[in-house]
Amino acid sequence: MSYPGMTDLKLKEQTIFERSRPGREGFSLPEEDLSSAEKLLPENFKRKELDLPELSEIDVVRHYTRLSTYNFSIDHGFYPLGSCTMKYNPKINEKMARMSGFANLHPEAPEDTAQGTLKMMYEMQNMLSEIGGFAATTLNPSAGAHGEYVGLGIIRSYFDKIGDTKRKKIIIPDSAHGTNPASCTLNGFEVVLLESNEKGKVCVDCLKSMLNDEIAGIMLTNPNTLGVFESDIIEITKAVHDAGALVYGDGANMNAILGVARPGDMGIDVLHYNLHKTFSTPHGGGGPGAGPVGVCEKLVDFLPDPLVVKDGDKYAFRNLPDSMGRVRAFYGNMGVTLRAFVYLLEYGRDHIAEIAENAVLNANYIKACLKDIYHLKYKSDTLHEVVFDDSNLENGVTTMDLAKALIDRGFHPPTVYFPLIVPGAIMIEPTETESKETLDSFIEAMRNIYETAKSDPQNILKAPLNTAVSRPDETLAARKPVLTYCKEGD
Ligand SMILES: Cc1ncc(COP(=O)(O)O)c(C=O)c1O
Numbered sequence: 127m128s129y130p131g132m133t134d135l136k137l138k139e140q141t142i143f144e145r146s147r148p149g150r151e152g153f154s155l156p157e158e159d160l161s162s163a164e165k166l167l168p169e170n171f172k173r174k175e176l177d178l179p180e181l182s183e184i185d186v187v188r189h190y191t192r193l194s195t196y197n198f199s200i201d202h203g204f205y206p207l208g209s210c211t212m213k214y215n216p217k218i219n220e221k222m223a224r225m226s227g228f229a230n231l232h233p234e235a236p237e238d239t240a241q242g243t244l245k246m247m248y249e250m251q252n253m254l255s256e257i258g259g260f261a262a263t264t265l266n267p268s269a270g271a272h273g274e275y276v277g278l279g280i281i282r283s284y285f286d287k288i289g290d291t292k293r294k295k296i297i298i299p300d301s302a303h304g305t306n307p308a309s310c311t312l313n314g315f316e317v318v319l320l321e322s323n324e325k326g327k328v329c330v331d332c333l334k335s336m337l338n339d340e341i342a343g344i345m346l347t348n349p350n351t352l353g354v355f356e357s358d359i360i361e362i363t364k365a366v367h368d369a370g371a372l373v374y375g376d377g378a379n380m381n382a383i384l385g386v387a388r389p390g391d392m393g394i395d396v397l398h399y400n401l402h403k404t405f406s407t408p409h410g411g412g413g414p415g416a417g418p419v420g421v422c423e424k425l426v427d428f429l430p431d432p433l434v435v436k437d438g439d440k441y442a443f444r445n446l447p448d449s450m451g452r453v454r455a456f457y458g459n460m461g462v463t464l465r466a467f468v469y470l471l472e473y474g475r476d477h478i479a480e481i482a483e484n485a486v487l488n489a490n491y492i493k494a495c496l497k498d499i500y501h502l503k504y505k506s507d508t509l510h511e512v513v514f515d516d517s518n519l520e521n522g523v524t525t526m527d528l529a530k531a532l533i534d535r536g537f538h539p540p541t542v543y544f545p546l547i548v549p550g551a552i553m554i555e556p557t558e559t560e561s562k563e564t565l566d567s568f569i570e571a572m573r574n575i576y577e578t579a580k581s582d583p584q585n586i587l588k589a590p591l592n593t594a595v596s597r598p599d600e601t602l603a604a605r606k607p608v609l610t611y612c613k614e615g616d
Pocket of ligand 1: 209210269270271272302303305347351376378379400415417
């Protein structure tokens with residue numbers, strides 16, 4: 127028997143509508159307040175029925191508190207979701223982003239009254255330019271994918287401006303994130319796929335053979351989604367430039383090289399950062415995010431409007447001569463930018479490289495402790511993440527089962543089945559914010575799952591056993607989400 131107060135996660139939490147009881151209240155309002163307003167409303171605008179749940183305050187508090195325990199977050203436990211850089215978000219970032227001068231500023235406020243925020247944006251633009259080795263950076267894009275869309279828009283605008291309109295194709299390695307081809311298509315480019323070689327890297331000779339006067343550029347993630355650094359990057363960018371094309375860098379993996387190496391110095395012309403990954407601002411579930419885009423000198427004029435500039439001792443918005451246009455309302459997700467700004471100031475110029483150094487160390491520690499049992503398709507050295515696969519797991523246990531079994535052991539699963547070039551991929555990215563004790567407990571859980579798959583496979587095949595919901599139909603949930611409550615029969 128289960129009772130509502132028990133922390134038995136198997137107990138189905140009723141919806142707030144099902145918990146409703148007629149006449150129960152969780153508020154008190156002054157009695158006459160609404161009557162005059164109500165009289166002013168024409169009859170035909172008044173709702174006859176409003177089916178709101180009726181609950182006491184304690185019912186509501188307990189309902190939502192219980193629901194929150196069904197969730198998993200970076201504040202709850204280890205979250206090694208590869209390619210997502212789920213690092214701890216320091217609370218000082220939150221505090222600063224909530225300062226009323228920033229948080230309550232109206233986006234239409236005159237520039238003179240918004241000098242503090244403009245200064246922060248200007249300095250953030252400059253810090254990101256310096257980190258990436260770029261001439262300028264826009265803070266406008268709202269996510270990594272939006273940054274990609276903007277970066278490719280800049281490339282398109284550049285070729286339009288110089289009248290080289292034949293260039294309609296972008297080369298993308300087969301290890302790339304799915305948003306890369308989508309961003310190309312949305313910009314009217316055709317995608318040409320480049321196969322990775324046996325080391326999991328770009329085959330430079332294959333790339334060279336693909337370059338011609340129809341190629342606008344290449345989209346490269348470095349280190350790539352296997353965590354492997356494209357060590358031929360200088361030869362790659364030179365070959366692309368010699369062919370008259372441009373190099374787009376997907377900066378989602380900046381955590382591997384932050385403060386150690388600069389994409390701009392490698393010949394990358396345009397790159398997006400994921401502030402919500404590399405620069406420690408919360409993310410998940412589709413947002414919020416920020417995907418600033420840095421560009422080399424010859425692309426500055428094509429950046430989206432507006433850029434923040436310094437005019438004497440004043441900060442102001444400035445539109446650019448050949449801008450690709452506006453890409454969103456106002457100026458980017460300021461709360462996210464501000465959190466990332468605080469994070470950078472906390473580290474400071476002298477310590478920023480420690481982020482990448484420790485992220486790489488942590489990922490390689492996990493790799494070294496698990497590679498005797500988990501299979502690695504690509505044996506190349508890796509930086510901030512490691513991609514195992516499920517081919518050593520026995521008794522039909524798959525990557526998906528392993529992911530579910532990790533939930534039972536108190537960990538968020540790694541990224542699964544990505545990158546696509548590794549069948550059954552298990553992509554682990556611990557980030558720099560985790561202690562050796564946390565890494566050791568995760569390694570122990572991974573080893574335990576490997577052994578349990580041999581001795582008691584049902585335990586893994588039926589996992590998770592300790593959660594409110596076990597294995598929902600994820601495809602159905604994604605394709606036909608039920609997001610509003612309907613009474614049975616409605
Ligand atoms: C390599 C890579 N590129 C691009 C993206 C897209 O970034 P966002 O989720 O911020 O749109 C991701 C997201 O996971 C990624 O891993």
